[in-house]
Amino acid sequence: MLKDKHITVYVTGGIAAYKTLNIVRKLIKQQALVQVVMTESAQKFITPLTFATLSQRPVITDNFTPQTENDDFIPHIKVALWTDLAIVVPATANIIGKMANGLADDIASTSLLATKAPKLVFPAMNTDMYDNPAVQHNLTVLKQMNVQIVEPATGFLAEGMTGKGRLPELDTIMTNIEAQFNEKKLAGKKVIVTAGGTKEAIDPVRFIGNRSSGKMGFAMAEVARDLGAEVTLITTVTASLPGINVIQVQTAEEMMKQLQDVFPTADVLIMAAAVADFKPVNVADQKIKKNDDEDIFTIKLTKNPDILQNVAATKTKQFVVGFAAETQNLLENAEKKLNKKNADVILANNVAQADAGFNVDTNKVTLLQKNHEPVSWPLMSKIDVAQKFWEFYINKVEK
Numbered sequence: 001m002l003k004d005k006h007i008t009v010y011v012t013g014g015i016a017a018y019k020t021l022n023i024v025r026k027l028i029k030q031q032a033l034v035q036v037v038m039t040e041s042a043q044k045f046i047t048p049l050t051f052a053t054l055s056q057r058p059v060i061t062d063n064f065t066p067q068t069e070n071d072d073f074i075p076h077i078k079v080a081l082w083t084d085l086a087i088v089v090p091a092t093a094n095i096i097g098k099m100a101n102g103l104a105d106d107i108a109s110t111s112l113l114a115t116k117a118p119k120l121v122f123p124a125m126n127t128d129m130y131d132n133p134a135v136q137h138n139l140t141v142l143k144q145m146n147v148q149i150v151e152p153a154t155g156f157l158a159e160g161m162t163g164k165g166r167l168p169e170l171d172t173i174m175t176n177i178e179a180q181f182n183e184k185k186l187a188g189k190k191v192i193v194t195a196g197g198t199k200e201a202i203d204p205v206r207f208i209g210n211r212s213s214g215k216m217g218f219a220m221a222e223v224a225r226d227l228g229a230e231v232t233l234i235t236t237v238t239a240s241l242p243g244i245n246v247i248q249v250q251t252a253e254e255m256m257k258q259l260q261d262v263f264p265t266a267d268v269l270i271m272a273a274a275v276a277d278f279k280p281v282n283v284a285d286q287k288i289k290k291n292d293d294e295d296i297f298t299i300k301l302t303k304n305p306d307i308l309q310n311v312a313a314t315k316t317k318q319f320v321v322g323f324a325a326e327t328q329n330l331l332e333n334a335e336k337k338l339n340k341k342n343a344d345v346i347l348a349n350n351v352a353q354a355d356a357g358f359n360v361d362t363n364k365v366t367l368l369q370k371n372h373e374p375v376s377w378p379l380m381s382k383i384d385v386a387q388k389f390w391e392f393y394i395n396k397v398e399k
């Protein structure tokens, strides 16, 4: 897939720079043509010679030294025009800030500003730096400019603490890179994805919710977009995903209403949202006060509509996918849902497992369809689960 693709790898000065060596090796193994550009601080971590050896070509480290005898001294324009895909890995807060603000004071920022190629950025830094509103603001600006940002993973960081800021695993990085060159196998398809947990109001300040992060749905939506689909994401979690039509909702009823509007013309529905089964019968107009005489406070709940079941009952051509998040009897319960909800596929996962389900970056999924044996996929990142699902869909339905 990457054969003969011109990939420019911008290495900036973070400790994760050593991991970029493996990325370059993988790219070369897949026969991509790789040009490495390094900032000055990146060269404090790794020598250009190491990258040059692995990438099989000289590394660009400044704008003023010709690489070869007959070079014309403008490497930033040359590399900008040569590039099919620009990857910034690891991306420091500094390069993110420069890219978001159009600064060009070294070879990396200058070339990135000059290139029209798609850009894929992998931020990796200390958790507090990453969370800093200035960095978050710059990332939002980049997303609005259609730069793709791959969120860092959570885990052990170089400074000895655990937090968000790690470079994602190599496989996840490669999946994201390959996705840029995906054939547009879903071109012309309309895909709807729902994501996140619904919030059912108790009073103006409180709600009944759940631990769903929306990550699985986001991954489904992003991979579908990369495959050329026209994607609508109906979500309770705020999201800014380039190239995706995002509709923000809170409650199950709002979600159902929005879905009913777009479902008739859709080709695929992925119901990844964790919809509350119950909502309070009455929503108090004012904040509910503690009562000194009562130790027990009761909220009466009523059933929410089952969105999937209702919507799937009206399906014509649509391919409908539900999720089954269970803590026990996974397959048995998932099988029941497949039939009851009129879904084509149920993706089942055990949310009691620490590395699968709610609020983590990985998932372990079993795919169920009528008249087929269930197929269990190994533990993988949610992006890889999404990639695998869409591969399955393309092979099953589109062929």
Ligand code: C5P
Residues within 6 Å of the ligand: 252, 271, 272, 273, 274, 275, 276, 277, 304, 305, 306, 307, 308, 309, 321, 322, 323, 324, 325, 337
């Ligand atoms: O029955 P259960 O909630 O476990 O079913 C899970 C599947 O059904 C998910 O795809 C979820 O998005 C969907 N669902 C729904 N409406 C509900 C509850 C769940 O569409 N009220």
